[in-house]
Amino acid sequence: MRVIGTVGLAGSGKGEAAEVARELDVPVVTMGDVIRQECRDRGLDPATHHGEVAKGLREENGPGAIAERSLPIIREELEGSETVVVDGIRSDVEVDAFREAFGEDFELVSIEAPFETRAERLDLRGRDASVDEGGESLEDRDERELGFGMGEAMDRADVTIENTDSLESFRERVQILLTDGVAAVEGES
Numbered sequence: 001m002r003v004i005g006t007v008g009l010a011g012s013g014k015g016e017a018a019e020v021a022r023e024l025d026v027p028v029v030t031m032g033d034v035i036r037q038e039c040r041d042r043g044l045d046p047a048t049h050h051g052e053v054a055k056g057l058r059e060e061n062g063p064g065a066i067a068e069r070s071l072p073i074i075r076e077e078l079e080g081s082e083t084v085v086v087d088g089i090r091s092d093v094e095v096d097a098f099r100e101a102f103g104e105d106f107e108l109v110s111i112e113a114p115f116e117t118r119a120e121r122l123d124l125r126g127r128d129a130s131v132d133e134g135g136e137s138l139e140d141r142d143e144r145e146l147g148f149g150m151g152e153a154m155d156r157a158d159v160t161i162e163n164t165d166s167l168e169s170f171r172e173r174v175q176i177l178l179t180d181g182v183a184a185v186e187g188e189s
Ligand SMILES: Nc1ncnc2c1ncn2[C@@H]1O[C@H](COP(=O)(O)OP(=O)(O)OP(=O)(O)O)[C@@H](O)[C@H]1O
Pocket: 008, 009, 010, 011, 012, 013, 014, 015, 016, 017, 121, 122, 124, 125, 163, 164, 165, 166, 167, 168, 170
């Protein structure tokens, strides 16, 4: 059993990593999915209320609320798969929740790229897929997410993947990590 969590700022490559996992038939549990479900439960549109509901959930139920809500989903996926990816961890408190739930079987990967690189990629992604980023600037999103403790979560990672090279090289490293574990990419980046 292996639960691989990813953490990283907007545009760092978490979505691509999740895509590589799906291509390998590794189930991906997204923190965003938990929040979107909560939006629907509250009768709110996830497109416009995602950030607000994420903040509300943490304020009302504690900073580990979203991680806690994802645990049963992850456990269910582990019944059918040796490896599960947890996409989009946002804080050190969430890291603690996963470590407590899965112990040594939880491995945290920090995906990192400089601000300008992320800004360019998100700009291109927006144009390609007409993704609505909700009108929030990357500076504001970084600030909001770092405010949740994302920097501390990144500091706790077992391994960091620098996503500054080609997409192909990034995808290859993610594939190695998913098939051979965190130790296989340690020292590479
Ligand atoms: N190494 C790379 N080279 C070129 N493009 C890349 C690279 N890594 C990611 N991208 C592209 O950059 C965009 C942002 O990456 P991705 O969607 O994976 O980010 P993310 O971390 O999931 O961001 P968000 O949290 O906003 O969803 C995507 O269009 C992705 O295909």
